[in-house]
Amino acid sequence: MTVTELIALLPLMILALGATALLLLARGSVGRSWPLVVGALVALCAALSALLLPPCLMEVGGMYAAGPYARFFIALWSLATAATLISSSAYLTRRQLPSGEYTALLLFAAAGMGLLSSAVSLSGIFLALEAFTLVFYVLIAFNKDCPLGAEAGLKYLVPGGVAAGLLAFGMALLYAASGSLQLPAATAALLSGAPMQSVALAGMALLLAAFAFKLSLAPFHFWTPDVYQGAPAPVTGLLASGSKGAVIAALLTLTATLPAAPAIFEPVLITLALLSMVVGTLCALAQSNVKRMLAYSSVVHMGFVLTGLLCWNHTGRTAALFYLVGYSVITLGIFAVITSFSADKEPQQLSDYRGLARRQPLRALALTVLLLALAGLPPTVGFMGKLAIFSAALSAGYPLLAIIGILVSVVSIYFYLQPVIQMYMPSSSSAEAVEGHAGEYTVIALCLVLTLAFGLFPGPLLELIARLTP
Amino acid sequence: MIVPLNHILLVAAALFFMGLSCTLVRRNLVMILIGVEIMLNAAGLVLVAGSAFWQQLDGQLMVMLIMAVTAAEVAVALAMVVYLHGRTGTIDVNTFKDMQG
Numbered sequence A: 001m002t003v004t005e006l007i008a009l010l011p012l013m014i015l016a017l018g019a020t021a022l023l024l025l026a027r028g029s030v031g032r033s034w035p036l037v038v039g040a041l042v043a044l045c046a047a048l049s050a051l052l053l054p055p056c057l058m059e060v061g062g063m064y065a066a067g068p069y070a071r072f073f074i075a076l077w078s079l080a081t082a083a084t085l086i087s088s089s090a091y092l093t094r095r096q097l098p099s100g101e102y103t104a105l106l107l108f109a110a111a112g113m114g115l116l117s118s119a120v121s122l123s124g125i126f127l128a129l130e131a132f133t134l135v136f137y138v139l140i141a142f143n144k145d146c147p148l149g150a151e152a153g154l155k156y157l158v159p160g161g162v163a164a165g166l167l168a169f170g171m172a173l174l175y176a177a178s179g180s181l182q183l184p185a186a187t188a189a190l191l192s193g194a195p196m197q198s199v200a201l202a203g204m205a206l207l208l209a210a211f212a213f214k215l216s217l218a219p220f221h222f223w224t225p226d227v228y229q230g231a232p233a234p235v236t237g238l239l240a241s242g243s244k245g246a247v248i249a250a251l252l253t254l255t256a257t258l259p260a261a262p263a264i265f266e267p268v269l270i271t272l273a274l275l276s277m278v279v280g281t282l283c284a285l286a287q288s289n290v291k292r293m294l295a296y297s298s299v300v301h302m303g304f305v306l307t308g309l310l311c312w313n314h315t316g317r318t319a320a321l322f323y324l325v326g327y328s329v330i331t332l333g334i335f336a337v338i339t340s341f342s343a344d345k346e347p348q349q350l351s352d353y354r355g356l357a358r359r360q361p362l363r364a365l366a367l368t369v370l371l372l373a374l375a376g377l378p379p380t381v382g383f384m385g386k387l388a389i390f391s392a393a394l395s396a397g398y399p400l401l402a403i404i405g406i407l408v409s410v411v412s413i414y415f416y417l418q419p420v421i422q423m424y425m426p427s428s429s430s431a432e433a434v435e436g437h438a439g440e441y442t443v444i445a446l447c448l449v450l451t452l453a454f455g456l457f458p459g460p461l462l463e464l465i466a467r468l469t470p
Numbered sequence B: 001m002i003v004p005l006n007h008i009l010l011v012a013a014a015l016f017f018m019g020l021s022c023t024l025v026r027r028n029l030v031m032i033l034i035g036v037e038i039m040l041n042a043a044g045l046v047l048v049a050g051s052a053f054w055q056q057l058d059g060q061l062m063v064m065l066i067m068a069v070t071a072a073e074v075a076v077a078l079a080m081v082v083y084l085h086g087r088t089g090t091i092d093v094n095t096f097k098d099m100q101g
Helices: A003-008 A010-025 A034-052 A068-087 A089-095 A099-118 A122-140 A147-178 A183-190 A197-215 A224-230 A233-256 A265-285 A290-310 A314-341 A361-375 A381-395 A399-423 A438-456 A459-468 B005-025 B029-054 B058-088
Strands: none
Touching: A003 A010, A010 A034, A010 A068, A010 A099, A034 A068, A034 A089, A034 A099, A068 A089, A068 A099, A068 A233, A068 A314, A068 A438, A068 A459, A089 A099, A089 A314, A089 A438, A099 A122, A099 A233, A122 A147, A122 A233, A122 B058, A147 A183, A147 A197, A147 A224, A147 B005, A147 B029, A147 B058, A183 A197, A183 A233, A197 A233, A197 A265, A224 A233, A224 A290, A233 A290, A233 A314, A265 A290, A265 A399, A290 A314, A290 A381, A290 A399, A314 A361, A314 A381, A314 A438, A314 A459, A361 A381, A361 A399, A361 A438, A381 A399, A381 A438, B005 B029, B029 B058
16 A cells, blocks of 8 residues: 555545544543544534545546545534534533443444545445445443343344345355456446356345445435434434444445436336335324334435436436435434433423423524424425435426325325424423533534525535536 | 366356345244354355466455455454343344334
């Protein structure tokens, strides 16, 4: 490995080395918040170096890209991690959780997600995906006092293992069929006329199944609600935004190497998208637990993003990425609010939200706006994202997906409004208001401002993403 | 290659489906993890075969990387097994069903 290659990987090196240093220095620091601050600074440094330093190489070792697309996602996931770290300070202190290990694990996850978004080879995808999946196994079960944490960890471990097996075997079949692990060459074996097309198609099917597990597309979504419910709220925020977003970024690189969807996969992908939208919405309607409702809503949103990718053109991919960025901002904001509402127990049931607007008017208002943004009401980024996706789907000739998408969006307003209605109802309980902390307020405000700003002025972000998208 | 690639692919596919059915059918967490290992090793077999077929080293290199990842995964997963066993005294995954709906 040359020095130039190391410099090209600088943002990821900052994250990984920072995490290692924190792991050694801040061992067992229970109830202190300085590791979180240092960790957030490390993540910010990584984001800045990704944004400001011009990449000196386009590819490192044929495995990872260092171009603008990769840099954008490294910066995005670093910022998401920084936001998660800043907002989890009070949460960790209240529960007496070791903040040093927590920070180190989150930074490792950020490095893994950045690597996955920049992967340009099948081996790169596998290694990066495993890198942050292993971290999330630990993070989900991080709170040993929470009885549901262990169960959630288990329910992420088993599907995660199966997905790793599917991914590895699919990758191996594609390699056997094409003789290359690098992306354009590896997927070239899928094109009709390639000598071992059937082997390659089988490999691609397994690869898609593994991705569907990670993105919790229906019918591979069964683990999602349990993991969301049992995991600590800040971890859930990063799991919902970053880990799924990084997989989307890798899937987008993969699809961009093919001129059109292989004929066999088009109906499969359409079915996945439709099932995700419909099943996710129907299940979310029946939930009385807000975190489970958000889990099913993430299934629906991943269905929307898949619709964008399905268009298989530049407009569709741009729309999918724009939606992904918007969804990540909103989700991080929502989980930051839930984190800041958490006293000794996280508020999960709808009844826990009763009368919150009286006690915590500002954060209740923020949660209201963010939930409405998730439902896709203007003038938020959720609306602009849906507009972009559905118009791309219509112009690419998938009217059914667009119509079902619009229908489920309308239905989804019902379950997003449930917690809002509860918050603005008068409450008889004399529960104490949970004090918010400066870090939590900063993150919530930032997410709120970005949600509205990208909704009112989507132009610059759309242009940026259109330039990055392959 | 002395053995045709197709034969190796068939053996690996059989191995893979044995591993997959092990993860789906067995309810003991350790057996599920063994199933995952079998799936990953089936992938390793295909990579080695592909490497020999195409006369290049990428596949063999990837097998080494998969082994390293697998070792890390087993370390984390077994820690989880010990933790779950300490909490509930069992590693039967069917007993973990507090969350439903």
